Amino acid sequence: MNRSFPLIRTVGLLVLVLACCWQRPRLAWCEPAVESSSSRVDRLLSAEIFAQLSPGQLAPPTGDLTYLRRVWLDLLGHLPPPEEITAFVLSKDPQKRANLVDRLLNDPRFGRNWGRYWRDVILYRRTEERAMATSRILTEYFAGHFQANTPWDQIASEIITATGEVRESGSTAIIVAQAGEPENTAAEIARIFMGIQIQCAQCHDHPYDRWKRQQFHELAAFFPRVAVRPTRATGERGFQVVADDQPPRRRGKKKANRRVRGTLEHYMSDLENPTAQGQMIQPALFTTGQKLDVGVTDARRRGTLAQWVTSDNNEWFSKAIVNRLWSELIGEGFVEPIDDLGPDREPQAPRTFDFVSAEFARNGYDIKWLFRTIMSTEAYQRESRPRRQSADSPFTASRPQPLRSDQLFDVFLQVVEADQRQPDNAFRKNTRQTGPNGPRSVFQNMFGYDPSQPREEVTASIPQALVLMNSAQVNRAIRGGKPWGLGKWLREIEGDRTLVHELYLRCLAREPTAQETKTCLSYVKRTRDRRIAFEDILWTLINSVEFRYRI
Amino acid sequence: MTTTQQNFHLDRCIEVSIRGSSGVHRRDFLHGVSAAAMATGMLSWTDLLVVEASRLRKRGMACILLWMKGGPSQFETFSPTPDHDNGGETQAINTSVAGIQLAENLPETARMMNDICVIRSMTSKERSHRRASFLLHTGYIPTPSLRHPSFGSIVTQQLGDPTQNLPGFVRIGAEGRGATGAGFLGVKFDPFVMRRADRTPNNTKLLTQSPRFRRRMNLLDQLGTRAGTAAMEAQAAVHRELYERAANLVLSPDMSAFDIQQETASVRRAYGETKFGQGCLLARRLVESGVTFVEVIHGNWDTHLDNFSRSRKLCAALDQPYAQLLGDLKQRGMLDRTLVVWMGEFGRTPRINPRAGRDHYSRAFSVALAGGGVRGGQVIGRTDAGGAEVTERPVGVSDLFQTFCHSLRIDASHENMSPVGRPIKIVEGGEAVREAFA
Secondary structure (H helix, E strand, C coil): CCCCHHHHHHHHHHHHHHHHHHCHHHHCCCCCCCCCHHHHHHHHHHHHCHHHCCCCCCCCECCHHHHHHHHHHHHCCCCCCHHHHHHHHHCCCCCHHHHHHHHHHCCHHHHHHHHHHHHHHHHCCCCCHHHHHHHHHHHHHHHHHHHHCCCHHHHHHHHHCCCEECCCCHHHHHHHHCCCCHHHHHHHHHHHHHCCCCHHHHCCCCCCCCCCHHHHHHHHCCCCCEEEEEECCCCCCEEEEEECCCCCCEECCCHHHCEECCCCCEEECECCECCCCCEEECCECCCCCCECCCCCCHHHHHHHHHHHHHCCCCHHHHHHHHHHHHHHHHCCCCCCCCCCCCCCCCCCCHHHHHHHHHHHHHCCCCHHHHHHHHHCCCCCCECECCCCCCCCCCCCCECCEECCHHHHHHHHHHHHCCCCCCCCCCCHHHHHCCCCCCHHHHHHHHHCCCCCCCHHHCCCCHHHHHHHHHCHHHHHHCCCCCCCCHHHHHHHCCCHHHHHHHHHHHHHCCCCCHHHHHHHHHHHHHHCCHHHHHHHHHHHHHCCCHHHEEC | CCHHHHHHHHHHHHHHHHHHHHCCCCHHHHHCCCHHHHHCCCCCHHHHHHHHHHHHCCCCCEEEEEEECCCCCCCCCCCCCCCCHHHCCCCEEECCCCCCEEECCCHHHHHCHHHEEEEEEECCCCCCHHHHHHHHHHCCCCECCECCCCHHHHHHHHHCCCCCCCCCEEEECCCCCCCCCCHHHCHHHCCEEECCCCCCCCCCCCCCCHHHHHHHHHHHHHHCCCCCCHHHHHHHHHHHHHHHHHHHHHHCHHHHHHCHHHCCHHHHHHHCCCHHHHHHHHHHHHHHCCCCEEEEEECCCCCCCCHHHHHHHHHHHHHHHHHHHHHHHHHCCCHHHEEEEEEECCEECCCCCCCCCCCEECCCEEEEEECCCECCCEEECEECCCCCCEEECCECHHHHHHHHHHHHCCCCCCEEECCCCCEEECCCCCCCCHHHEC
16 A cells, blocks of 8 residues: 555645646635634734735735645644645645644644743743753643643743642742742743833833833732742752741851841842842732732732733733734734833734734633634735845735744654654654753754744754754664665655655655756666665755745 | 964964865965965955954954863962961962962962963852853853853954854863853854864764765755745755855864864873863864864862862862963963963852862952963952952952953953844943953
8 A cells, every 4th residue: 555655645746736726816715604803813914004015015825735834833843744745635625724723733742842832931041950850841731731721821820829849840930940039030920921021120220111120129029938949858859939938047157158048028129239138129010000018928929910910901911922822823923022012112913913912811811712813814824935124014924933943853753753663763762761861852952942032033053954964863864774764665665756755745745846856866866876865865855944944 | 463473373264264175284375475465366365355354353362261160169279378277278389470379289380370360359249050150151140031142152253253164162071050152142153062072073073975975965955955935045045054064064174173183192191181181282273273262161160078189189180281271372372362261150168168168159269361461470369368358459250351351352342232132242341450461
C-alpha cells in the first residue's frame, strides 16, 4: 500500500491544486446566517482600515496548503502529516477550515504547545535562576489548563495568589522567577496580565505614561509578605512560595551576617535619601483606582488583587491577552511591543481591538473561543506578506513568524521520524530526556527566544545555522541507511520524482514547484548514488529558510 | 601609539582576512601599506575595506576579561591583610614593585606587578551571584523589562571588525549563573561560547567531506535560500548571509586560531596544561587573530567552606597562566592595546565563618587591571585594616566600566536604543579612574 500511496497522493494533489487555482475566487470564506464574532471583526476592520485602501493592498485568501501548515504550527507546533494534507486538500466540505480548528483545539498537543509558549513568556524574564526548576511543571500547568479550557481569569488568579512547593506547583512561577521580590513581581504581573510596563516608574515618574512612581509602589504593596524560602521539611532540597504574616525578625548574631528578612508592608524609598526606609505604601490597583487597607494578610492582599485584576471593569486584563494572541496568530499586534499597551498608546484598529476584548470578557475569558474567533477571521486566512513599514496599513496580510524552539524541534523530529520507537534510534531516548542537557534544552538554548520580544528583532544566528547544517545529531538523523525515515522512503518509493514530492510534503507541507523538482532530479542524476543525493536534498530542505518560518 | 604598532595591526587584520584564500602570510607586504598605495589602487576593494575597518577599530584595541566566577576572596589574592585577624592564615609576599604586597598564593603574578594596577576599593550593593554577575558584566542591575548587553558585546559592537570571519566576542569556559549575552543589541554581538579551550567550537568541524558539503551548499543556494513567497524576501536574505558566513567559518582556515595545538610545546607548557591556562593561551591567539573581546572563566571561587585551601588551589591554577599571559602579550607588543581585566562578581567577607569559609561580600573588594594604557605597579584605593570598609577612593561599578571605556577608547556616553525606543548609555553615571592611566 505504501508503495503506491504517494503516487495517488501526488496525482490527487496536482489535480486539486489545479482545481483550487481555477476556482480561487470562490474559495472565499462562507458567511453563516447569524453574524459571528469573526465576521463582525472583519467588518470592523474593513470599516476602520480597509475601506480606504486601493485594491491589491489587501492580500488574497491563502490556499489550503499554506493554511493547513499555518494552523497546525499555530495550534499544535507540528506539521500536518502527509495523509492529512491530501485529505484536507481533497475535501469539499465548506466547513473544513472551521472543523480543522475545532479538532486541533482538542488535540493534547495544543495544550503542550501553548504551555511551552507561556513558560517562555514567564521564564525569559526571570531574574532568579532557580526559577528554571519550575520549567517542566509550569509547562504542564498551562498545558492542563488549556486542554481543559480553564477560563483565563481563573488561571491568572491562581498565579497571582500562588503558594506552595515550587516544583509541584506551576502557578508559583512568576513569583519564583522574580525571587519573590515585590517590585519585580508586581512589574511582571502588570506586564503579563495587563500588558502594562509600569516598572519604569519604579524609580521615577514614567516619562511617557500617566502612571506615577507612587502607583507602581502601590501595586508592589500587594506583595511584601510573599517570600521564596527553602523547603526544610522534606529530605530533598526544594523551594516554596510562602505567605509570611509574622513580624520581621533578624537572623544571625554577628553584625556582618545579620539580614532583614522582609517587612510586612511595602516602603517606597526616598530618592533623596536612599538608605532610609522610606514611606509606607497602601496597596492599590492603578488601573481601577481600588485601594486596600494596610495591615491585611497576604492571602487577602493577593486574593483581592486577583479579583480586581481579573474583573470586568479592568479592561487591561482582557486586552493584554487579546493583543498577544492576535499578534501571534495574525502576525502583528494592535499595539507593539505586545506587552506595552499603554495607557496612552494608540492601538491600530481601536474599535476592533475593543470589540474582541469586550467579547472575550463577555464569553467568560474562554481561551479556545478566542483562538476560534481570531482564526475564523478573513484577517487570519490571508496570504503572508513582509512585515510592514510603519506607514503601511496594518492587518492587510499575514506575516511570517519564526518557529519557536519547541516548534522547530518537534518539526525536525517529525521530519526525520526520530520519535519512532526503533531500537537503535539515536534520538529515541534523548527526546524523552528533559533535563538541562537533553536535546530539547540544547535546542532551546540555541533557537529559543522571548515570545514577548517584537518578532522583527528575533534574528537567526550563525551558531543556529551551524547546528542545522553541521551538527553530528542532525547529520546522523538524516542518514538514509536506517529502517525508518529517509531509509524507509528510499526503499518504498521507487520513483525519484515521487520521492522528491514526498520529501517536500513532509518537510514543508507543500508540493515542490516544477523548477524545484527539476533541480532536485538533475541533482539526483548528477550525484549517481541515490541515497547520498536524497540525504543532501533532505539536508537542504531542513536548512531552508522556509523550514524555519510559519508563513 | 607608534607607527610600528599601527602597522602590526594592519598586518594582522589583512593577514587574517587573506590567509584564508591564499595561505600566504602578508606581513611583509603590508609593512609597505601607505596612503599612496591605497590611492593608486594597489589594494583590492576588500583590502581597502579591511584597512578602513581596522582604522575604525580604534587601532586594534582589544580586551581580555579573566572572569573569576563565584567571587574570589580579595584577602587570598590581591589584598592580603596578614596583620589583622580577618586576614586568616594567608601571608603576604613582596612584589617586583617596592611597597606593594600580594597574597603568597600569587608568586608569579607578584613578579609582573610592574604591569598590574590593583583597585582595592571596589564597592557595590549586589551580593547574589546572579545579580552581581549581571552587574559586573553589563554595568547595570538586572530588570525583567530590558536585557542589557554584556560588556563584551558592547566592545564588539563599538570596536569589532565586521569584515572578519571570526566571531568578535568569544567566551571560554563553563558559564555561571547570570550569563549575559548581547541582550537588546541582537544576536550579532552574542558571545561565541566554548566550554573548553582544547576543543574546536561546537559544530565548526566539518562532518561531511568538503566537496559534498560544497555541493549541499550549492543545492541550498538553488533551493533553500530563495524566498518561497514574496513575504519571505527579507528573511531569505538574512538566511543566505548567515549560511554563507557559517559555511565560511566551517571551511575557513581562520578557524585555526581556535586550535591551541598549533602553538609550540614550550609555549603551551609556559601557559600550563590546565583549563584556565589553555583558556589564556587561546585568548591570546584569538586577540592576535583579530577577535575583539575574549572572556576566560575560572572558578568556582564560591568558598563558603574551606576558603583557604580552596583559594590556594584556585590561585595555583590562576597564577602562572595570568603572569604568562601578561608577559606574552607584552613581548609581542600587544599589551598596550589589550586591556586585561581580572575580576569576579564580588569579594568575600572579612570575617571568617565557623567552617573556615568566607561568604559573599561586596562592600569592599578588589579588581586588577593590566595593559590597554593602564599604568602598572600601583594600587588604587584603600580599606581599613580589616578590609571591611573602603576608606579611600571608593570605586563603584559604573566608575570601573567608565575606566574600561577610557582604556579601550570607547565613548561611554554613546547611546544604544532599547526595543521600546529608550536610549541606553553604554555606562550610566560614574567616572573613569584617571589615576589608573599614566
